[in-house]
Structure formats: structure tokens, C-alpha cells
Amino acid sequence: MRTAEQIRYLVLAAQREGNRQLTAALSPLGLTPAQSEALRILEDHGPLALKQLGEMLVCDTGSSPSRIVDRLVAARLVRKDADERDQRQLSLRLTPEGADAAKAVRQIEDAMYAAIDTAVDASDSEILLSTLRALTQGSPAGTALDNRLAAPQAEASGSSR
Incomplete structure (x- = not known):
């Protein structure tokens, strides 16, 4: 098997295993x-318009931002308010229950990140980051991550109100 083919399948295997563990x-x-990704984006960057949220989602492209948000609204984790600057626009923000759920998600993610930190040597992580950025540059998912990294962080007190 060529090196490029091994890289392709190892990236796919790591993604699937990570998603399996996260789902569980x-x-x-x-x-x-x-849904957890949307909650965390709103916690970190909210309130946001649906379009802004969609531009930061890296999750599977089969997941429509509006469907994700509709389910979170139905679960009373997110609410849609009129935007303070433009009453014609809706602003998505976490409810108090959504803020609690986002905190729980953050704890789950932190445990996953600790496992990754343990598995990947610090010097290898820089090479891995550089390689993965090169592989995803200009792709929809790579652009969504770039948007999230470039977006300002929300104030902790304003994200759930």
C-alpha cells in the first residue's frame, strides 16, 4: 500500500474511531x-446568526445547520431571538440548560483531548497539524475550522443570555 493511501485510511480510521467514542x-x-459541536460554537462565539453558525460547523456535511438548530430549540437548549442590531434577523443563543449541556460537552471533549495529548508526542503534533491543515486547506470543512479559529470568543456571561 502506498504511503498516501495509508495516510488516507489512517485519517479516515482516526475520524471514525473518534466519532464513535464521541457518540458513545x-x-x-x-x-x-x-448537536454538541453547535452547542460548543454557540458557547464560544454566540450569539450567532444561523449562517454564521453554519460557517463554523465542521460536522458531517449531511447535517443541515437549520435541522441541528431546530432539534436544539425543541430540546430547549438553544433559543432564537430577534437580533439586537437587525430585527429581521434571528440570533441563536444558549438557554441556561444549553449552557449546562455545553459545559458537559466541553468536559467530554477535554477527556478526548487528554487522550489525544497522551497518544501524540508534542513534537509530532506540530507535524500532524501542518499535514492535516495542508490536506484540508480550501475544503469546506477546512474553511469552517478556519472561520471558527478566526472568530472572536464570546464573553462567558453573554453566551447564555
Whole structure:
């Protein structure tokens, strides 16, 4: 097997295994990985318009931002308010229950990140980051991550109100 082919399948295998572990960890919260990602984006960067949220989602492209948000609204984790600057626009923000769920998701993610930190040597992580950025540069998912990294962080007190 060529090196490039091994890289392709190892990236796919790592993604699938990570998603399997995340799905299992989120199950007690009744959340999917896509829903948890939306909660964390709103916690970190909210309030946001639906379009802004969609531009930061890296989750599977089969997940529509509006469907994800509709499920979170139905679960009373996110609310839609009129935007303070433009009453014609809706602003998405976490409810108090959504803020609690986002905190629980963050704890699950932190445990996953600790496992990754243990598995990957610090010097290897720089090479891995550089390689993965090169592989995803200009792709929809790579652009979504770039948007999230470039977006300002929300104030902790303003994200759930």
C-alpha cells in the first residue's frame, strides 16, 4: 500500500474511531456529535446568526445547520431571538440548560483531548497539524475550522443570555 493511501485510511480510521467514542460519550446527554459541536460554537462565539453558525460547523456535511438548530430549540437548549442590531434577523443563543449541556460537552471533549495529548508526542503534533491543515486547506470543512479559529470568543456571561 502506498504511503498516501495509508495516510488516507489512517485519517479516515482516526475520524471514525473518534466519532464513535464521541457518540458513545454524548449518548447520556441525548446529543449527537453535530448537536454538541453547535452547542460548543454557540458557547464560544454566540450569539450567532444561523449562517454564521453554519460557517463554523465542521460536522458531517449531511447535517443541515437549520435541522441541528431546530432539534436544539425543541430540546430547549438553544433559543432564537430577534437580533439586537437587525430585527429581521434571528440570533441563536444558549438557554441556561444549553449552557449546562455545553459545559458537559466541553468536559467530554477535554477527556478526548487528554487522550489525544497522551497518544501524540508534542513534537509530532506540530507535524500532524501542518499535514492535516495542508490536506484540508480550501475544503469546506477546512474553511469552517478556519472561520471558527478566526472568530472572536464570546464573553462567558453573554453566551447564555
